[in-house]
Amino acid sequence: MTRPPIDLRPLRARRCRAAAVQAACVAVSVFMGLPIVLIGLAVSPDTLGSFVGAVGTVPALGNSVLVGLYTVALSLVVGAPAGYALARHAFRGRDAYQVFLLLARALPIVVLSVPLATMFLRLGGYDTVFAVTLLHTTLALPTTVLITASIFVAVPPDYEEAARVFGCTRFEAARRVVVPLALPGLAASxxxxxxxxxxxxxxxxxxxxxxxxxxxxxxxxxxxxPQAYRFAGGFALILPALLFILVMRRYLVNMWGTTLR
Known part of the structure; x- marks a missing residue:
């Protein structure tokens, strides 16, 4: 008895789709990585030294670090509880609330910064780290709330209920059970x-x-x-993002449901 011939067309089609996806990923990576490579090749220790030694560079670097840390702290203090509420409680208008959060990201930055500049000029807070922190927190809060909500959804509510059975309050159960389990995602956020x-x-x-x-x-x-200063400045601005991808890539990939082996 002869066996019917095996139809290899589905396998070939699957391989072609995989090759097309791989080629698209390589093309996007080359497109995004080429400017970084060109800037890296144009930067030398002398150009970096001239950039660091320029007037205002070191204070500006300190201001960026302070604004970034303050923005992270304020975004987590406000955004993490909001994300927890979205993940654990079903209330009327929850979907509309999540869409409303994205409106802050849909607005151009000028629309937010110009009124804020006017307000800070009247209140005496213009030209301060605090003013920039509030603006950056406004921009970061929608993403923080939605990311933390997706993180807390992944933590089973049964763990909290078990902690409450053993005598923990709702706050203690969240602090002792939910936060440690969600800590990698919170770090990525x-x-x-x-x-x-x-x-x-x-x-x-x-x-x-x-x-x-x-x-x-x-x-x-x-x-x-000068041209050297521009390349050195671009390199200094790109470097933190590269370190972010290198250090946090596993957490970021895990957040979207894929595990790196």
């Missing part, structure tokens, strides 16, 4: 917020003059800066 704050330039340039962050300082110096 924090680093994402820090990178968002680090790279934001327009709002910081509008809200500050003498206490600018590093991106705003580089932007304000581009007109009269």
């Amino acid at each position: 924090s680093i994402f917020t820090f990178v968002l704050s680090w790279n934001e330039v327009l709002g910081a340039a509008v809200l500050t003059i003498g206490h600018r962050t590093l991106p705003a300082q580089v932007l304000g110096s581009l007109a009269e800066a």
Whole structure:
């Protein structure tokens, strides 16, 4: 008895789709990585030294670090409880609330920064780290809330109920059970917020003059800066994002349901 011939067309089609996806990933990676490679090749120790030694670079670097850390802390203090509420409680208008959160990200930064600059000028808070922190927190909160909500959804509610059976209050159950289990995702959310704050330039340039962050300082110096300074500034701005991808890639991939082996 002869066996019917095996139809290899589905296997060939699957291999072709996999090859097409792989080729698309390589093309996107090359497109995104080529500017980084060109900037890295153009930077030398001398150009980095001239950039670091320029007036205002070190204070601007300190301001960027402070604004980033303050933004992460404030975003977690406000956004993590909101994400927990979205994950654990079903209430009327929850879906509309999540869509409303995204409206802050849909608005151009100028729409937020100009009214904030006017408000801070009247209240005496203009040209401060605090002013830039509030703007960056406004930009980061929607992402923080939605990411933390997806993180807390992945933690089974049965763990909290078991902790409450053993005498924990709702707050203690969340602090002792939920937060440790969600800590990797919260760390990834924090680093994402820090990178968002680090790279934001327009709002910081509008809200500050003498206490600018590093991106705003580089932007304000581009007109009269030499070419070496520009390349060194671009390298300094790219480096934290590269470190973020290197350190947090496992957490980020796990958040979207895939595990790196």
